[in-house]
Amino acid sequence: MxxxxxxxxxxxxxxxxxxxxxxxxxxFYTRVEQSNDARAAIELRGETPELTATAAQWPDFMxxxxxxxxxxxRGGAHLLAEVKVSDVYAARMDAMWPEIRNSLRDARDTVGTIRKQPSKPDEIRVKISQPEGMSRALELVRGLARPIQTLTGAGSNDIEVRGEGDEVIVTLSEAERLATDDRTVRQALEIVRRRIDEVGTREPTIQRQGADRILIQVPGIGSASELKEIIGTTAQLTFNPVISRGTDANARVGVGEKLAPSLDQEGVFYTIEAAPVVTGEELVDAQPAFDQNGRPAVNFRFNTSGARKFGDYTRDNVGAPFAITLDGEVISAPVIQSHIPGGSGIITGNFTVEESTNLAVLLRAGALPAGLEFLEERTIGPExxxxxxxxxxxxxxxxxxxxxxxxxxxxxxxxxxxxxxxxxxxxxxxxxxxxxxxxxxxxxxxxxxxxxxxxxxxxxxxxxxxxxxxxxxxxxxxxxxxxxxxxxxxxxxxxxxxxxxxxxxxxxxxxxxxxxxxxxxxxxxxxxxxxxxxxxxxxxxxxxxxxxxxxxx
Structure with a gap:
């Protein structure tokens, strides 16, 4: 039955x-969507009569x-970006040079004087004055190698060291290159996601495609160029010692140095050390603010490691200029007036309020580890x-x-x-x-x-x-x-x-x-x-x- x-x-x-x-x-899609947006805005900025009326379009109990x-x-923007993973190799070599230099200096009686030689972006060449000390130099530099912490690179070190005549040559190992490529794309993916989330877009699609590409689709955004402005800026912030200042765009620079133009002073160029003291990766917060003259600026704060390095450098270099660079351009080069132990500071420049806000967003989201090349871009209109x-x-x-x-x-x-x-x-x-x-x-x-x-x-x-x-x-x-x-x-x-x-x-x-x-x-x-x-x-x-x-x- x-x-x-x-x-x-x-x-x-x-x-x-x-x-x-x-x-x-x-x-009731449009009505509910407007109500949801209004309630989210009320939580962030507080109630206004307009927001309250819009939020009331849909009952709370439903x-x-x-x-x-x-x-x-919905319409929006579509981008396919390729991460320039090779850019990271040069930055990695620049960051490794101070360690190599200090290690060889401690054995100066064996290897003699050392001098960095011009080389490819992904390698370091160091010339020693006493070639008979090459075995000792190779031993010291190899001692700086670190094991690779990935399954595919298990048992391998991150650098390969060899000698040619009186030169020590340091390059990244193949296993480290593969690990670096994967790490770079993953980091770029996460930072792109954070930057888009900061803007408050609805339901973006951000996915890795292949070895070094990222697919980005953001519904509701005006155009592909607007989306590129949000995510395309590398926003690599560094703090570098200043060697000199001048107006010659073709000034010769020594090994381990580079020429950086001033962002707000046309025709002014700074010669700075290539290896930064602190980088934006050690930032934990950045907020738009105003300086003592009421001009837009950005307050920043380092993590413990960055604060220690920043504090030690300012303590030892009172009276020396210090360049704050963003994507290779000097945005400010103040003279260190006193020891700054707290790990916080302010970035000043000829900013508008909007520019200082955008810079804070980019710094807070983090620096892209490498540049992005946009291979494909489309704008799909709401119609x-x-x-x-x-x-x-x-x-x-x-x-x-x-x-x-x-x-x-x-x-x-x-x-x-x-x-x-x-x-x-x-x-x-x-x-x-x-x-x-x-x-x-x-x-x-x-x-x-x-x-x-x-x-x-x-x-x-x-x-x-x-x-x-x-x-x-x-x-x-x-x-x-x-x-x-x-x-x-x-x-x-x-x-x-x-x-x-x-x-x-x-x-x-x-x-x-x-x-x-x-x-x-x-x-x-x-x-x-x-x-x-x-x-x-x-x-x-x-x-x-x-x-x-x-x-x-």
């Missing part, structure tokens, strides 16, 4: 009602989670996104109407039950997408259309099985019961294999493929639930009230 326990009936209806309530905000619209639906939404709506409605009509024509009253379950199914799908904060893309809409077509498959199997059971002269109640029981295994087999495919697409794919996999996978779950439980509950409820002697499916 057909029978469903009361608690099961209550639970099924609660799940359906809960899913439809969670999906409801998407029917769910407010929305299905986020992807780049192809194109709206066209995609409209096309998706048409496709969904056409598929929906066709399926509803087919089921009603083929199965009569039972087809109407399947149609009701199909409507509930779509509501549950949007409710789940809202709860998990999924991003809906054009392929995602294709997944929903496919779900609509697949959703009735299980009901078709059940109804056809009921037809077969009715032909064996069993009563209608027994035919319905056997129809659901015998069709269950086929339903589960078909949907489990499709769900596995969706999981593989999600795990292996990226961007639009994942959007399709999410809607397909969730659609399978809601389809199975509505087919096995919702339609059965509808059929059982109808049968208990009508008690028909015969039924037509």
């Amino acid at each position: 057909l029978q469903i326990d009361t608690w099961k009936r209550v639970l099924i209806w609660l799940v359906c009602i809960g899913g439809l309530v969670l999906a409801l905000p998407n029917a 769910p407010s989670s929305l299905v986020n619209l992807g780049l192809d639906l 194109l996104g709206q066209d995609s939404i409209d096309a998706g709506k048409v496709a969904t409605v056409v598929a929906f109407v066709a399926v509803l009509g087919f089921m009603w024509a083929s199965y009569g009253l039972f087809g109407i039950f399947a149609n009701i379950a199909l409507i509930v199914n779509v509501g549950l799908l949007f409710g789940l997408l809202s709860v998990i904060g999924a991003t809906l893309t054009l392929p995602g809409i294709a997944g929903i259309v496919l779900t609509v077509g697949m959703a009735v498959d299980a009901n078709v199997l059940i109804f056809e099985r009921i037809r077969e059971e009715l032909k064996t002269a069993k009563g209608p109640a027994r035919a319905i019961e056997l129809g659901y029981e015998k069709a269950l295994s086929a339903i589960l087999d078909a949907n489990i294999t499709t769900f596995i495919t969706a999981v593989i697409l999600f795990a292996m794919g990226s961007g639009p493929v994942r959007g399709f996999a999410i809607t397909l996978g969730l659609g399978i779950l809601t389809s199975v639930f509505t087919a096995i439980f919702v339609t059965r509950l509808l059929v059982v409820t109808w049968f208990e009230r009508r008690r028909p002697k015969t039924i037509e499916v």
